[in-house]
Every structure is written in structure tokens, then in C-alpha cells.
Amino acid sequence: MRQPSGRRITALVTGVALVAGLSSACGSGGGDAKKITFWHGYTDVQAETITKLVGEWNGAHPDQKVDPVFSNNDNTLQKTLASFVSGKAPSVAYQYGSSITALTGRHQTQDLTSLVKGDPAVDWNDFFPAARQGATVGDKIYGIPALVDNLGLVYNKKMFDAAGLKYPTPDWTWDDFRNAAKKLSGNNKYGWAYVNDGTEDTVWRFLALLWQAGGDLLDSANKKAAFNSPAGQQAMQLLHDMAVTDKSVYLDTGDQQYLNLFNSGRVGMLWTGPWDLGQINKDVSYGVQYLPGKATHATISGPDYYMLFDKKAQKTAWAFLKWLTSPQVHLRYATQTGDLPLRASEEKLPGYKDYLAKYPGNKVFIDNLSKNVTKARPNIKQYPQISQVLGQAVQAVLLGKKQPQAALADAAKQVDDVLAGS
Amino acid sequence: MASTALTAPAAKDRRPRWSRRRLGEHLAGWGFVSPAILLIGIFGMLPVLWSFWLSFQDTDLTSPGTFAGGAKYAELVRDPLMWDAAKRSAIYTVLFVPLTMVLALPIAVLLNQRIRGITLYRMAVFVPLVTSTVATGIIFNWLLNPQFGPVNAALSKAGLPKQGFFQDPNQALFALVAMTVWGWLGFAVIIYLSALQSVPKDLMEAAALDGCGRLKAFRHVELPLLAPASGFLVVWLTINSLQLFDEVYVTTKGGPLRATTVLVYHLYNKAFVDFDGGYAAAVGCVLFLVILLVTVVQLAISRRTSFYEGR
Known part of the structure; x- marks a missing residue:
């Protein structure tokens, strides 16, 4: 019940630490090579599909069985770290791309470079560039892509018709976007929705804006902030103009109401990815387009990975993942779930036509992968801290508490401090 | 014996x-x-x-x-975020504890009547306490949604300006106070109710015989006898409000712009977002000492001002 929660947290902190003390005695266990554990956070149709595929694999490989375990979606990183401490690390786990740098320092995390490079059958370059970049820290590869996605502009056709607006085109500019949002707003309706909880969800849409204006987050050596620039200024200014001046943006607190509001015709446009399309109601007629552009139409990708954490189970785990992420098997998975293809060669398979017929909205996202996913977040261990700083800055601008210039200057100074290691 | x-x-x-x-x-x-x-x-x-x-x-x-020796404690003293968080915890506590008690007492008096359906009323007051924090959080997020929530709808119907609530850095902490007072009210009411019911009947009868009105009897007989219950509530509610976490986690996640990052939420951020376990543990230890100190002082005051039967 409502017991003192602070105590619970302290207990959690110390619990983890306690296990840390004990585990040194146990050594690292984690399943024998005959049967490996596979942590994932799949639910619904994804869970059904993965279960079916794993069953198929297990039937064909009685000596290399895989045991899928639902771990979690939100706290995967925390759970994985705790599992290191307890000595029961999973052989394979699904991880968010943003977690990679937090995991690479651990001895449990397997370096896959030689496996990837030493096996032509993996065909590493067949994976989309953004996914390859995200898996690479320094010159080492730590993950095999599990999911690629990116942001596109999803709009409600009925609301556009009602406002007498033309549908967004591939060469839409920021001005077109801002004007449309303004026209769609009013009378308890909003042109756009922005997740404003200060987390990475707030930050990555800003990164897309920054890149579109031709800017960058950090300098090329990842030593200093580079976003306090004319491009950063323009990106923040757009957020300020839309959220504060026009009031055409619904600010989502992070409880993901934006999708319900899109469904009920209260929000006209979203910057979102294929994962949300499945949740748009059948009776809502929507379109998907590239993000609007300034200098470019850059979008951002948030690839996720399968990572290996148990040396003893490596052989089995690797064989399984190679199979799971092969073009044929992944296309089957994607056709069931609506995920984007992981590899360029999936588009050449005979089943691809059926896939597109089933998910017509995905076409824009797939084209984005080769056209507009040009940059990636820096894969450095300070990124989570940088993300927090930027999250606060973007939030301050959206809420009208800070002017774009001041927010950028403050954030740049803090990011410089983080990078300098103080 | x-x-x-x-x-x-x-x-x-x-x-x-x-x-x-x-x-x-x-x-x-x-x-x-x-x-x-x-x-x-x-x-x-x-x-x-x-x-x-x-x-x-x-x-x-x-x-x-x-x-690391005392390095984490030194870091904590120098950390402006920690002081901001401490200030928010203090503001929250100073509002939450008295508000809960001041609202609970009249409700307890009302519920201490022999009327038809009293069990139902008592249950209604108690229900928020047994509602899970997550459910409470979701409901309040909806009620207080600045754009589409029923509270703002009612405000604008009444011709009042719409409020930002959890979205407004200047209001979020107060919205949190309102939500938690609602959640804890039932607890305080139960404590007061049981204290009221243990007030000896003969005392009240004696007061009535001496020509004391209902209001005066409450003021001079019941209220002093409620002092131990009040003392307990002050201590218990203070401890809980200094340890506030769940409610923040399920509503604002410490935002917007850290407006609801209270001490324990700061601790959580340090431990499980920044993975600085030593610092988080140091915050926990300091918080423990603060709570101990506050509790000892409160207990001392409450002992001195309370009447216990048979003393």
C-alpha cells in the first residue's frame, strides 16, 4: 500500500548492492550452452510472432535451444545491470540503442566485432547505416540490429480537409508546417503534439529539427557542444513560435495521450514512427509524409539491438540471432508485426510486396531509412547526461520559461561541463 | 497481574x-x-x-x-540540485501535513454520528487510501489535464482561467499536494475517528450537565483528548511526506523543469539514471537523520502538550 516509499527505494539501492557483494562468490552463471535465455519485451502480436519463430528454431535445433523470457520494456537496462550483479545474466537480451554505451564497459557484454566481420553470411553492410552506426562504439560492434525505425509526419486527413489545407508534400518546409499547425489549431484542437516530459522522447524530435537546420549536437570529436549555433537557434525558435506564440502544439506530459487525441481528431499532426501506426483507429484516415525540412528533411532513427552477455552461450546465441535477423526470417517477422525491414535486401524478396500491401504507411519510413536518416546520436557514455540537459532546455522553451537563446547557451555550458568530466 | x-x-x-x-x-x-x-x-x-x-x-x-570517504557527502552539500530538491520537500511537507489534518478533523467529527448509512460514508472517505497510487496518478493526470481535463472544463464554464497544473512548473508541486492530501485524507480521518470514539461518554455527559454546549464541549473536552492522535499524525505524515516518491513517479516524473523533483526523486535519479550509488546512498542517510531529528522533536513537543487518560 502507501508505505513509506523512500525506504523502498533505499532498500532497492542496497538490495542491488547486497547482491553485488554476494555474487562475487558465485561467479557468472547464466545457463549452459545447451539452452540459452533470451530476454525480450515483446507484447501482443510481436510476442506471438517471436514465440512462433523461436519454436521453429528449437524444433530444428534440439541441441541449441532458446528459452524466451519476457523481461520488461521500461527498465530493461536496469534489469540487465541487476542481472550482472546476481550472476544470472541472460545469454541474449533486447536492448534500447541508448543503453549500449552504458553496457559496453561491463565484462559480461560480448564484443561481436570478430563474429560479424569474420562471417560473410552475416552480410553486415546489408543492415541500414543508422542501425550499423548505433551498434558501433569506437571501432567495436556490440549489438545486432533488432529493430530500426525513424520519425515521419503522420497527419489526419479529415482535419486537413476541414481546415481547407492541402496534404503535406515531400518538400514541405518548416513554414508550411507551422502555418498548417496554426490553421488546424483552435477550438480545443491542436496542429501538432510534442512529448514534453524532458526525457529522450523530448530530445530526439529536437535533434531532428537541429539536423534539418544543418546543425549538429556535438563537434566532430565529441568534445564540445555544437548546438548553440544558428541552426540550434532556428530549431528552438520554431518550437518557441509554435508552442508559445501560436499555441498550436499540444504538450504531452509523457502519458502518451497524444495518440488518443490524434484518434479523436483533436491533434492534426504527429512526428512519430511505425510503432504508433498500429494504434491509430481504423476509422481515422491518415497519411504519412517525410518530416518538413529546412536545409534538409533529416529524421532520426532509434535502432534497438540484441546484445550478448554470456561467453559460454555465445555460440548458440550467435547462431540463433544470425537466423532471426536473416532477410527471409525477419521479413516474415515484419509481415506479422509491421516492423520496418532491418536489411536493404528484404526489399528484394518476393514477400516484400505483400508486406507493403499490408502496411502501406510504412513506405515513407522505409524510404526515410536510405534517404533521410543521415545522422545518428553520438555513441558516447555521457549521452544520457547530455540528453537530460537538453530535455530541460527544450522543456523550458516549450513552456515559455526561457528564450531560445538563453536555453541553448545554458545547455551548451552544461554539456561542455559533462564532456569535460566535471 | x-x-x-x-x-x-x-x-x-x-x-x-x-x-x-x-x-x-x-x-x-x-x-x-x-x-x-x-x-x-x-x-x-x-x-x-x-x-x-x-x-x-x-x-x-x-x-x-x-x-571514497566523505567525498559523496561533500558532493551532496555542493550540489545545487540537492538543495532545490530539499527545498521542494520542505515546502511539500509544510503544506501537506497541516492541510491533511485540518481537513480530516471536521470529516471525522461528521462521521462520528449515528445516522443511517454511516458505514457507507466512512467507506467512501477511506477508499482513496486503498486505491493504488498508480491508479490515483492516472486519474489525476486526466482530471488535471490542462487542455482536456474536466477540472479545467469546469473552471472555464465558471468563467475562470484555465490552469496548467502538472504542466506548469509553478503549479505542479501544489497539484501534487492536492492529489496526495486527497489520497491520505482517509488515513487521517480513521485515526481521528477512532480517537473520537474513545473519548469517554461520561466526560461528555458531565460537560453537558454542567451546561456546556456541543461546540464548547468539543473545544474543551474532545479536542484536548485528541492531542495524542494529532501528535501521531504529525509524526507519521511528516515521515511519509519527506519520503514522497511514488506519486511523483506516476504523475510528473519530477518535472516539468524539475518542479516536482523532491528529495527521494532526486535520490532515484542519482541511483538509477546516473548510476551514482554512493551519492544516492548519502542522500538516503542524510534524509534518515533529518527524519529522525524531526521525529524526535515532534514527539517531545507532542508529549508535553498531550493529555493521556489516567495521568
Whole structure:
């Protein structure tokens, strides 16, 4: 019940630490090579599909069985770290791309470079560039892509018709976007929705804006902030103009109401990815387009990975993942779930036509992968801290508490401090 | 008591047997409580001691840490975020505790009547307390949604300006106070209600015979007798409000712009977002000391001002 929660947290902190003390005695266990554990956070149709595929694999490989375990979606990183401490690390786990740098320092995390490079059958370059970049820290590869996605502009056709607006085109500019949002707003309706909880969800849409204006987050050596620039200024200014001046943006607190509001015709446009399309109601007629552009139409990708954490189970785990992420098997998975293809060669398979017929909205996202996913977040261990700083800055601008210039200057100074290691 | 006194002489004659029996009773007693002691020891005391030890270490909670001496405490004192969080915890506590109690007392008096359906009313007041925090959070997020929430809809119907609530850095902490007062009210009401029901009838009758009106009787007879209950509530609610976390986690996640990052939420951020276990443990230890101090002072004051029956 409502017991003192602070105590619970302290207990959690110390619990983890306690296990840390004990585990040194146990050594690292984690399943024998005959049967490996596979942590994932799949639910619904994804869970059904993965279960079916794993069953198929297990039937064909009685000596290399895989045991899928639902771990979690939100706290995967925390759970994985705790599992290191307890000595029961999973052989394979699904991880968010943003977690990679937090995991690479651990001895449990397997370096896959030689496996990837030493096996032509993996065909590493067949994976989309953004996914390859995200898996690479320094010159080492730590993950095999599990999911690629990116942001596109999803709009409600009925609301556009009602406002007498033309549908967004591939060469839409920021001005077109801002004007449309303004026209769609009013009378308890909003042109756009922005997740404003200060987390990475707030930050990555800003990164897309920054890149579109031709800017960058950090300098090329990842030593200093580079976003306090004319491009950063323009990106923040757009957020300020839309959220504060026009009031055409619904600010989502992070409880993901934006999708319900899109469904009920209260929000006209979203910057979102294929994962949300499945949740748009059948009776809502929507379109998907590239993000609007300034200098470019850059979008951002948030690839996720399968990572290996148990040396003893490596052989089995690797064989399984190679199979799971092969073009044929992944296309089957994607056709069931609506995920984007992981590899360029999936588009050449005979089943691809059926896939597109089933998910017509995905076409824009797939084209984005080769056209507009040009940059990636820096894969450095300070990124989570940088993300927090930027999250606060973007939030301050959206809420009208800070002017774009001041927010950028403050954030740049803090990011410089983080990078300098103080 | 009386029976011990009666059997005592008999026991004197057969002393060995008596004390053996007593020893047996002791052992049985310890046997009964030992599972509880063991569990509390392992899951209560040990973590507390461990976190004390942890606060002197530089650790990310997963790899072995290094001894850091008092460095984490020094860092904590220098950290402006920590002071901001402490200030918010203080503001929250100063609002939450008195508000809950001031609202609870009249409700308890109203519920202390013999009227039809009183059980139903009592239950209604108690329900928020047994509602899960997550459910409460979701409901309040919806009620207080600045754009589409029913509260703002009602405000604008009444011609009042719409509010930002959890979205507005200047209001979020107060919205949190409102939500938690609602959640805890039932608890305070129950405590007051039971205290009211244990007020001896003869005292009230005596007051009535002396020509004391209902209001005066409440002011001069019941209210002083409620002092121990009030003392308990002050201590208990203060402890809980200084440890506020769940409600923040399910509504604002410390935002917007850290407006609701109270002490324990700051601790959580340090431990599980920044993975600075030593610092988080140091915050925990300082918080422990602060709560201990506040509690001791409050108890001392409450002892001095309370009447206990039979004293």
C-alpha cells in the first residue's frame, strides 16, 4: 500500500548492492550452452510472432535451444545491470540503442566485432547505416540490429480537409508546417503534439529539427557542444513560435495521450514512427509524409539491438540471432508485426510486396531509412547526461520559461561541463 | 497481574521447575518472533546498514566500488540540485501535513454520528487510501489535464482561467499536494475517528450537565483528548511526506523543469539514471537523520502538550 516509499527505494539501492557483494562468490552463471535465455519485451502480436519463430528454431535445433523470457520494456537496462550483479545474466537480451554505451564497459557484454566481420553470411553492410552506426562504439560492434525505425509526419486527413489545407508534400518546409499547425489549431484542437516530459522522447524530435537546420549536437570529436549555433537557434525558435506564440502544439506530459487525441481528431499532426501506426483507429484516415525540412528533411532513427552477455552461450546465441535477423526470417517477422525491414535486401524478396500491401504507411519510413536518416546520436557514455540537459532546455522553451537563446547557451555550458568530466 | 501475585508463593517452593517452565516460555516466545526478526533484519536492518556503508563508496551499483570517504557527502552539500530538491520537500511537507489534518478533523467529527448509512460514508472517505497510487496518478493526470481535463472544463464554464497544473512548473508541486492530501485524507480521518470514539461518554455527559454546549464541549473536552492522535499524525505524515516518491513517479516524473523533483526523486535519479550509488546512498542517510531529528522533536513537543487518560 502507501508505505513509506523512500525506504523502498533505499532498500532497492542496497538490495542491488547486497547482491553485488554476494555474487562475487558465485561467479557468472547464466545457463549452459545447451539452452540459452533470451530476454525480450515483446507484447501482443510481436510476442506471438517471436514465440512462433523461436519454436521453429528449437524444433530444428534440439541441441541449441532458446528459452524466451519476457523481461520488461521500461527498465530493461536496469534489469540487465541487476542481472550482472546476481550472476544470472541472460545469454541474449533486447536492448534500447541508448543503453549500449552504458553496457559496453561491463565484462559480461560480448564484443561481436570478430563474429560479424569474420562471417560473410552475416552480410553486415546489408543492415541500414543508422542501425550499423548505433551498434558501433569506437571501432567495436556490440549489438545486432533488432529493430530500426525513424520519425515521419503522420497527419489526419479529415482535419486537413476541414481546415481547407492541402496534404503535406515531400518538400514541405518548416513554414508550411507551422502555418498548417496554426490553421488546424483552435477550438480545443491542436496542429501538432510534442512529448514534453524532458526525457529522450523530448530530445530526439529536437535533434531532428537541429539536423534539418544543418546543425549538429556535438563537434566532430565529441568534445564540445555544437548546438548553440544558428541552426540550434532556428530549431528552438520554431518550437518557441509554435508552442508559445501560436499555441498550436499540444504538450504531452509523457502519458502518451497524444495518440488518443490524434484518434479523436483533436491533434492534426504527429512526428512519430511505425510503432504508433498500429494504434491509430481504423476509422481515422491518415497519411504519412517525410518530416518538413529546412536545409534538409533529416529524421532520426532509434535502432534497438540484441546484445550478448554470456561467453559460454555465445555460440548458440550467435547462431540463433544470425537466423532471426536473416532477410527471409525477419521479413516474415515484419509481415506479422509491421516492423520496418532491418536489411536493404528484404526489399528484394518476393514477400516484400505483400508486406507493403499490408502496411502501406510504412513506405515513407522505409524510404526515410536510405534517404533521410543521415545522422545518428553520438555513441558516447555521457549521452544520457547530455540528453537530460537538453530535455530541460527544450522543456523550458516549450513552456515559455526561457528564450531560445538563453536555453541553448545554458545547455551548451552544461554539456561542455559533462564532456569535460566535471 | 493478580494471578502472578497469587501463584508467586507456591512457585517459591518448587523453584527449579518454575524457572524451567519460564525458560521454556521464553524460548517459545523467541521462537514465535524469530521469523519476523529474521525477515526484518534481512530486509529492513541489513539494507539500512549497507546503504550507510555504500554512502562512503564510489559505485555504480553493479561493479565493485572504491572507498571514497566523505567525498559523496561533500558532493551532496555542493550540489545545487540537492538543495532545490530539499527545498521542494520542505515546502511539500509544510503544506501537506497541516492541510491533511485540518481537513480530516471536521470529516471525522461528521462521521462520528449515528445516522443511517454511516458505514457507507466512512467507506467512501477511506477508499482513496486503498486505491493504488498508480491508479490515483492516472486519474489525476486526466482530471488535471490542462487542455482536456474536466477540472479545467469546469473552471472555464465558471468563467475562470484555465490552469496548467502538472504542466506548469509553478503549479505542479501544489497539484501534487492536492492529489496526495486527497489520497491520505482517509488515513487521517480513521485515526481521528477512532480517537473520537474513545473519548469517554461520561466526560461528555458531565460537560453537558454542567451546561456546556456541543461546540464548547468539543473545544474543551474532545479536542484536548485528541492531542495524542494529532501528535501521531504529525509524526507519521511528516515521515511519509519527506519520503514522497511514488506519486511523483506516476504523475510528473519530477518535472516539468524539475518542479516536482523532491528529495527521494532526486535520490532515484542519482541511483538509477546516473548510476551514482554512493551519492544516492548519502542522500538516503542524510534524509534518515533529518527524519529522525524531526521525529524526535515532534514527539517531545507532542508529549508535553498531550493529555493521556489516567495521568
